[in-house]
Amino acid sequence: MPLAQSAHCPYLPVMIAKKRTRLSQNSWLDAGFTALCESGPTALKAEPLARQLNTTKGSFYWHFTDLPAFHAALLERWEQQALEAMSLSDSDATATQLRDFGQHLADPDTARTDTAIRAWALSLPAAADSVARVDCRRAEHLAGLLDQIGVSNPDMTSILQAAAIGMQAMGPRPDLNQTRAMGSLVDLVLALR
Secondary structure, three states: OOEEEOOOOOOOEEEOOOOOOOOOHHHHHHHHHHHHHHHOHHHOOHHHHHHHHOOOHHHHHHHOOOHHHHHHHHHHHHHHHHHHHHHOOOOOOHHHHHHHHHHHHHOHHHHHHHHHHHHHHOOOHHHHHHHHHHHHHHHHHHHHHHHHOOOOOHHHHHHHHHHHHHHHHHOOEOOEOHHHHHHHHHHHHHHOO
């Protein structure tokens, strides 16, 4: 802490305390997603996250009983955000909703997090369960939209979902706009009706 002179005695130093902002559970989860995306699941530990947030491990354990509880909270938040994304389209037109959802799946921000979660799922059964639930709900959503526009071939759901996962796995590339490419694929599917 910086030292200052006392108003009562200019020769006695006084400690000036820096006011710290109290971290919330969301601060820890945000840091966890950043660490997962940048460094993988091995970075999801209290001490490196505390260093990243410039705080102590005690703050971590104030919000989470242990690492498995933190991991569960990360996965719960990812699932919630993935499910909320199914209703992000502002359009009433089903074809536009399908295109918007497909493009959301290929969006670089979605892709970054989904890819990190899928990699984590290779070593953590709880993450694998989370991925399976999200994949199932996304497939149901895609199938419902396709059915509404008259595309009843169930393979189209699998094709769109696999294309989105593949584009996510490719990562950012200067020669490919994944969002636009996914929109083009949806347009091709729409042309089949």
